[in-house]
Amino acid sequence: MSMSHDEIFEKVKENLVDALSVDDDEVTDEATLMGDLGAESIDFLDIVFRLEKAFDIKIPREELFPAENLLNNAEYVSDGKLTSAGLAKLKESMPHVDFSGFESDPDINKISDLFTVRAIVNYIESKVITA
């Protein structure tokens, strides 16, 4: 399947609007899923289901939203912040995410801000192009 960036964005937006009952114009590139769009944990699964169907792809669990396993590992978290090993691991597992900003203060409470609409679009883009 070959799709342009805009086509992917529009389709991601459509699915987020349905999954999260938000308005069209709330779904911007920078919007964070939890902070701005009000997603809760179960919504992440709902979003994964919808994206798999919409783009006819398989999304392995822990690939699109991988942070949880990492946070349960003492080697990666210290004093409520990611250690350098933890940060490196997170970056490696989320190549679709922009870490500038987060890197200077890797507070684990801010991890949810990494999950933006743009991150999803980047992820889908990597999937449909390599598929």
Place this chain on the structure above:
Amino acid sequence: MRWIWIDKFIEFEPGRRAVAVKNVTMAEEHLHDHFPGYPIMPASLMIEGMAQTSGILVGQARNFEEKVILAKVVKAEFHEIVRPGDQLLLEAVIDNIAPEAATISGVIRCEDRLVAEISLMFSHIDKNLAGMEFPEENFVFNAQFMTLLKCYLPSDTPGT
């Protein structure tokens, strides 16, 4: 009062689709309060009826090994009121079922009228809420719910 909001299954295609019947009657106490002099079935109980219809469908698809919990009402739109004497048909179709969750689309009809459209998401909680412990036994599918499926006879289907 028992918290069962469907009367029986009339169709049950494992892992795919189920249809249940609910007969609404003035013997249900809450209808006398909802509302006095104007009894109509609460929309919330239609959601519960759909959750029971589809919850059993989703549970059966994994041999009732998962604890299937309603996690999200994705959509609930109501088009008609439902009154005592009405017979509802609740039809649920599995859209997606994965190790950790399932989604369904449902419609409720009365005769040929569309009463409600309800889409739900269920969580298989043992596979989701990491680190939380739940009782060993499957408290979701208790004897009452299992009776519903045991009482299902394919010959109950209208027109067969």
